[in-house]
Amino acid sequence: MHRTLCLLLLAGYLLLSHGQPAQESNNTSNQTYTEFSQLNVSSSQIIAPGNADFAFRLYHLVAAQNSEKNIFFSPLSISIALAMLSTGAGVDTQTQILEGLGFNLTELSQPEIHEGFRLMQGMISCPSPEMDISVGNALILSQDLQPLPEFVSTTEASYNSKVLLGNFRDMKATIQIINNYVKEKTHGKIKDFIKDLSPNVRMVLVNYIFFRGLWKKPFPSHKVTVSNFYVDEKTIVQVPMMLQDDKEHWFMEDRRVPCTVLRMEYQGDGATAFFILPQKGKMEEVEHMLSPGMLERWNHMLQNRNFYRKLTLHFPKFSIANSYSLEEILPYLGFQDLFTQHADFSRINEKEKLQLSKVFHKATLDVNEVGTEAAAATGTSAMFFSAKHKKHVLVFNRPFFAVIYSTSTKNILFMGKVFNPTA
Structure with missing residues (x-):
């Protein structure tokens, strides 16, 4: 019997504006920047073809359902979160997730894929005085849910994931933890990301991507x-x-x-x-x-x-925002079992039968003079x-x-x- 639900949330924000890039407080030093700048670039780009394949397949599916509507999303945010989730999946479910994301597992091994995501996130997040890009992940776990140490260490090492504990019996407090986290990481641009959770939810995976860029040639x-x-x-x-x-x-x-x-x-x-x-x-x-x-x-x-x-x-000059319930879309992209009882997330927790319930994604776009x-x-x-x-x-x-x-x-x-x- 499926006693728990695994809810996956994703958030993206892009600002194209005239202000100075926000300086997010962190302990990243010039040494970190040098480390990533000296990495073999091809290693960080190894997952790019698969990510591009997934991005356009997802776009065409969304477009078919929204022919006369604005469309805006972060395919990279979605790919990162699903790849992170795959580290807690059994063999068959893990294969389905990674192949659904566009990867050929006869050409790329699973460790290579996860290493590619690690290097890619590191390169994107390198500090720059002209541009503010940040990518990150968080696991919000029920206080009584003990994840396997290997799952926690893998997500921390490959996806720079933060672990937060929540009292899922107090849904209001847990929702506030999630919304505050997303609001902070998107510099206040995505607020009230979720409004309610199912009483059965025991774990939430959050991915965010924030981007603020200044035009090289601004508009007067x-x-x-x-x-x-x-x-x-x-x-x-x-x-x-x-x-x-x-x-x-x-x-x-x-x-x-x-x-x-x-x-x-x-x-x-x-x-x-x-x-x-x-x-x-x-x-x-x-x-x-x-x-x-x-x-x-x-x-x-x-x-x-x-x-x-x-x-x-x-x-x-405009601003648009879009939200998507991806559990209605992903099964058409090769994730047939992801939201069914056939999905296996035993590498997250062996004692409880976790089932993925929802995948939310929200992205906003602001374009102005700079x-x-x-x-x-x-x-x-x-x-x-x-x-x-x-x-x-x-x-x-x-x-x-x-x-x-x-x-x-x-x-x-x-x-x-x-x-x-x-x-």
């Missing part, structure tokens, strides 16, 4: 004007539209995919962003073509100096603009896609679709 505040954003043929909304006039940016018009790709850079070298603007009437066509290979292609091509040109850029990034792709079919003095104007006044990308680890931090910036 005095040039923000109210403009039309064409959601669809019948819907027009008013948005604050930022303007950058005659600044150099990385961008290209793709002849293989009917869209324009803009890469905007952050201060520092830790992350960059792609904004993909489909041609009018081509939103669904471009969305169906989105893939890891397409992102890799754009990323490669937009390092060609021919695509670094002066541009008059109109970009909306924060966003870009990256690009590869392929000979892109259109070259050789006329250096031609006036280029790019107006993001209709739905577009966004990908926030870790340049050091080659992982997708956040991705989504801005369908209606006022929704």
